[in-house]
Each structure stands twice: as C-alpha cells, then as structure tokens.
Amino acid sequence: MTGHGLGRSFAFLWSSTALSNLADGVLKTGAPLLAVSMTRSPTLVSLVGAAATLPWLLLALPAGAIADRADRRRIMATAGAVRAVALAVAAVLAASGALDLWVLLAAVLAAGVAEVFADTSAQSVLPMTVPASQITRANGRVFSAQQIGNEFAGAPVAGLLVGLLPAAVFGAPALLYAAAAALLLGMRGTYHPARNTTQADGRSVSGPLLQEIREALRYLLAHRVLRSLAITAGLLNLANSAYFAVFVLWAVGDGSAIGLPPEGYGLMMTALAAGAVLGSLLAERIARAFGEFRALTACWLASSVLLLAPVVAPSPWALYPTAVLWGVLGGAANVLVISTRQRLIPPELLGRVNSAYRLIGMGGMPLGAALGGVVAEFAGLPAVLLGSIGVCLLGVGLVRHALRDRISRPLTSDAALPDITRSL
Incomplete structure (x- = not known):
C-alpha cells in the first residue's frame, strides 16, 4: 500500500527504511537505559549520546563523497550488515555477562558510523527510485516511517527489552538491520550515480x-x-x-x-x-x-x-x-x-x-x-x-x-x- 503509485523499488526502500528506523528507535532508547544500569555518572552516561552523534561531525563529508562514487544501494546494504554484525557481537557479550560500558559505547559508535553512510546514501538514492514529480510524496512516506519507528514503536519496545533481556537491546536491532539490508536486494536497477568525465569548463570531475x-x-x-x-x-x-x-x-x-x-x-x-x-x-x-x-x-x-x-x-x-x-x-x-x-x-x-x-x-x-x-x-x-x-x-x-x-x-x-x- 505504501508503494502504491511509487513503484516496486520504492516499496522495498520504504520497507527497509521502516525496519532500520525501528532498530534505531530501540537502540536510541535502550542504550542509555543500559548505561544508567551500569553507572550513575552523568558524564559517562552522556558518552552514549556523544558516541551516537560524533560520527556525523567526523564522517558526513566523506560519506557524501563516497555516495557519489559508488552504488548507493550497495552502500546502504553494507552499512546495514555492519550494524547487524556489530550489535550481534554486543548481544553475545551481553548474554555471556561480559557487557560493560565500554563495550556498549563501542557498539553504539560502530552503529553510528554505519548510520552516517546509510542515511547519506538513502537521501541520495530516493531520487533515483521515483519520478521527480513524486519526490515530495515519497519523502513524506519515508519520513512518516522514520517517525513511527524512532518515536512510537522503538522506545516502548526498548523499555520492555531492558527489563526482560538486556542482550535483546542489541540482538533485536541486529536482526532488524540484517532484514533491512536484505530487503534492499529487491530494488531493481542500478544505483550508481552517473559521472561525467568532464565538467562544462573542461575540468575532470574525478579526483582525490x-x-x-x-x-x-x-x-x-x-x-x-x-x-x-x-x-x-x-x-x-x-x-x-x-x-x-x-x-x-x-x-x-x-x-x-x-x-x-x-x-x-x-x-x-x-x-x-x-x-x-x-x-x-x-x-x-x-x-x-x-x-x-x-x-x-x-x-x-x-x-x-x-x-x-x-x-x-x-x-x-x-x-x-x-x-x-x-x-x-x-x-x-x-x-x-x-x-x-x-x-x-x-x-x-x-x-x-x-x-x-x-x-x-x-x-x-x-x-x-x-x-x-x-x-x-x-x-x-x-x-x-x-x-x-x-x-x-x-x-x-x-x-x-x-x-x-x-x-x-x-x-x-x-x-x-x-x-x-x-x-x-
């Protein structure tokens, strides 16, 4: 229903977005709750939020440049797989009793790094998926999925998981990220940006x-x-x-x-x-x-x-x-x-x-x-x-x-x- 009039590829992109943002919501709420259970230091707890946002300051520009060089769908799928693996490792450590604040921060940081590449490529791949006249409509569907996953569903699910099984705070997002990456394979076509060899003034667009x-x-x-x-x-x-x-x-x-x-x-x-x-x-x-x-x-x-x-x-x-x-x-x-x-x-x-x-x-x-x-x-x-x-x-x-x-x-x-x- 969400892809009605927007095509098969958008339907897969939207479904992947919905699952990955549900995972984002669980991790965004669950990680600070786990941190509070480990320490009452405001400085240490605040490091969780810093680990999640720091990659945007450090990697936003390189991620954008890479999104203009490589297949954008493949970047998103790879980022999803990286997040799935990183959080699966954290889930195993949590289940074995080896989870501490530094493992938590490492998992959040790894997920944050992958998120920069995934989100940058996602905004760049959407115009390659739908006609220009449908961009606003498509963005509306994507943004609503992000809000529902991040705000409505993710937070209560995280609260439940923290109380029942802390390892699932990492395990559940890992499964969701893996499924989101797999859904991207259903998108047909190529999503490698067209690159002209020269600009209008004759300068090459390829370079460092x-x-x-x-x-x-x-x-x-x-x-x-x-x-x-x-x-x-x-x-x-x-x-x-x-x-x-x-x-x-x-x-x-x-x-x-x-x-x-x-x-x-x-x-x-x-x-x-x-x-x-x-x-x-x-x-x-x-x-x-x-x-x-x-x-x-x-x-x-x-x-x-x-x-x-x-x-x-x-x-x-x-x-x-x-x-x-x-x-x-x-x-x-x-x-x-x-x-x-x-x-x-x-x-x-x-x-x-x-x-x-x-x-x-x-x-x-x-x-x-x-x-x-x-x-x-x-x-x-x-x-x-x-x-x-x-x-x-x-x-x-x-x-x-x-x-x-x-x-x-x-x-x-x-x-x-x-x-x-x-x-x-």
Missing part, C-alpha cells in the same frame, strides 16, 4: 576525495537557494536545541511554569511525533496547493511563532495541541526541504552536497543545547525561550528575503521544475 568534498562545499556556498536554506536550517536547529534543552524545566515538576508530571511530558512528545507523521503525509498536498518554497517558509515561520505559546500560556491544555502543531509543521517542513534539495542538486553531486548541507544545518545542535543550559543558568529560562524564538524569526526572515523571488507559484507538474532549478 578531498578535492571532491571541496567541490561540494564550493557548490553549496555558491548556490543562493541551497546556501540560504542551509544557513536558516542551522539557525533554526541551534535555536530549537537551546529551547528544548531547557524546556523540560519549564514544563515538568511542581515548581515549573506548566506543572506537568513526567508522564505528561512523555505524552507531549507522543503528540509531537503524531503531528510529525501527519505533517509528513500532508507535505505533498501543501506543496501543490501553495508552492514548495512558500509552504516551506510558512511552516518555518508558523512553528517559530508557536514556540511562544507555552511561554505566554503555560498550561497543559494549551501545550498538547501546540505540540501537535509543532509536529505537523516540522514534519511538513522536513519533507519539503529534503525534496527541494533533491531536486536542486545535480545527481552526481547529491551525496556530497547533501552531506555539506546537513553539516551546516545540524552542526549547531550540540552548541545550541550547551548554550541553552549556560544562558538559563545565568539569565533564567524565559531568556533562553524568548531568545531562541528571536533567533528562529531571524533565520526565517533571512531565507524569506533571499528567496522572495521564488516564493510564488505552486509546483504542479514536472514542467515547473526547470524554473525552480535555475539557481546559480
């Missing part, structure tokens, strides 16, 4: 890896639309990371502004995830009704303004519907911005430029979280919340100014694509 990475960075920085989107995404992610790093203190506890119990905060996150699934599925209709750029900037603007709601109306009755709207707008915006990148970036550069974009767009997240805590410590929670909203509005204002000539007409057919892609 660092040269190809520099080429991608130059392309991104010279591309007005992609550069504007990347800078805005970086500002939004930095600000939202700062906002939500301390929002739990604003929302949870007797002395908080909202007064939620811990389970109420979990319900808010569930509401946000439900909204994100809905928004991802509605993204295609929104884009066709209003145009991709107009819809994207409107979603970013509305979600930024909605961050003000819990500050001016600190009530659970206002928070839950606001969380749903955050999810709808964020889910739609993610689908739209990914689809836009996939249309604008030439196929032979897609892996590298996508990686450079994500490095800029996501690089501010750890900085934002740390900055939010420091500012809250010295200036109070309202300063962080209101300051984050201000940064978000600044980012949206910058992109609306940069793209004012493109926020115009709906994207209704492939015929509209050439007009959108004239951007250098």
